Amino acid sequence: MVKAGRVLAAALLALIGTTATAPGAATAPRHGAPAAARTTAAAVAGTARAGTLPSPWSGTWEAAPSGTAPALPGAAVRNVVRLSVGGTLLRVRVSNRLGTAPLALGAVTVALRRGTGPDAVPGTMRTATFGGLPTADVPPGSDVVSDPLPLVVPAAADLLVTVHTPGDSGPATNHRTALRTSYVAPQGAGRAADVDGSAYTATTSRWYYVTGVDVLGSGGAGSVVAFGDSLTDGTGSTPDADHRWPDRLAERLGPQRLGVLNAGIAGNRLLRDGTGPSALSRLDSDALSRAGARALIVFEGINDINGKPQADDVRDFEAAYRTIVTRAHALGIRVVGATLTPYGGHGGFTAAREDLRQRINAFIRTGGAFDAVVDFDAAVRDPADPQRIRPAYDPGDHLHFNDAGMRALADAIDLGALG
DSSP states (O other), X not given: OHHHHHHHHHHHHHHXXXXXXXXXXXXXXXXXXXXXHHHSGGGOOOOOOTTSOOXXXXXXXXXXXXXXXXXXXXXXXXXXXXXXXXXXXXXXXXXXXTOSSOEEESEEEEEEBOTTSSOBOTTOOEEOOBTTBSOEEEOTTOEEEOOOEEEEEOTTOXXXXXXXXXXXXXXXXXXXXXXXXXXXXXXXXXXXXXXXXXXXXXXXXXXESEEEEEEESSOOOOEEEXXXXXXXXXXXXXXXXXXXXXXXXXXHHOTTSOEEEEEEOTTOOSSSOBSBSOHHHHHIIIIITSTTXXXXXXEOOHHHHHSSSOOOOHHHHHHHHHHHHHHHHTTTOEEEEEOOOOOTTSTTOOHHHHHHHHHHHHHHHHSSOSSEEEOHHHHHEETTEEEEEXXXXXOSSSSSOOHHHXXXXXXXXXXXXXX
């Protein structure tokens, strides 16, 4: 079985290399990376552009880089991620996009998770390679994608993606609001391929370095990217339960349809950098270049209204939304605009900000910028007080959504609008 999978993987390399990011090659540096990173041979990009063949891969999981955390030199981090669709080959994306020094990867492994802890299902452990090698150096400002790995993974499976970093590579690119418990082996040398997770004695609530998983052979038709802030990232939903609205959307789509990628970052803004780069500046790296992306749901803007400095000109929002649509359409990607949800009762609420939200929503609904619209506002607002969300959906802060609210958002999406 494994030998046959290797033959299949090798046979697909020629096709794969002509489409999306080439396995084993780092993507182009993002967000003002140092010049050295931009000129290194390892940073040659293979990102799909208009006019190229569609990627045969489907994205099945994503976590957008949201910041950095202190490095864990010598440790192995066993990241737990929930796949949306399955396949017979997979590849993983490891990121040093927000780092300041080369990231040395001592070992990267993947395996299906057994139970609810750090143990792997026997027989599923695979060691990732990058250009045929089991180690790699990732330049600052860059991502690297592994070679294809033969492993049959079902939809809605928990995958363990373990990253061992032998030394201190500086600030670690991570996703802060994972809402998932992952595991750390403090003495990680030689532990990345452990099936028994007993060496993983510490836990973390962040995803370290790993920002994507793609699959091939699922029979699926690509992926949809959920692009947003904490409302998409899942704040307010139950940790370790995968009840964010993109998770619920994946359940609705079923295992044989589109993969769902969560590109939400808590605190993210449409127009300005904040927690992570702004939506406009991260659009390519977190959405448009993702494997098999065919639809984009844009749910961004509440932090621009509510943040400091506040954005208060509806024309700036209109221009940003139109820019996102234009850039997506250039790659054949449909864009669904989501109306901004109420937050009356929250500490940042004012009548002027509510008026701006209403004007933005009027543009999203009737401005003709998007291929389709999902009216999240209508789905969750309180009929008795439309400036607030329904009490049944409110985790208590009057802004985010509990599990029931997340389900209501997902249920509001017309699956036919995703193409």
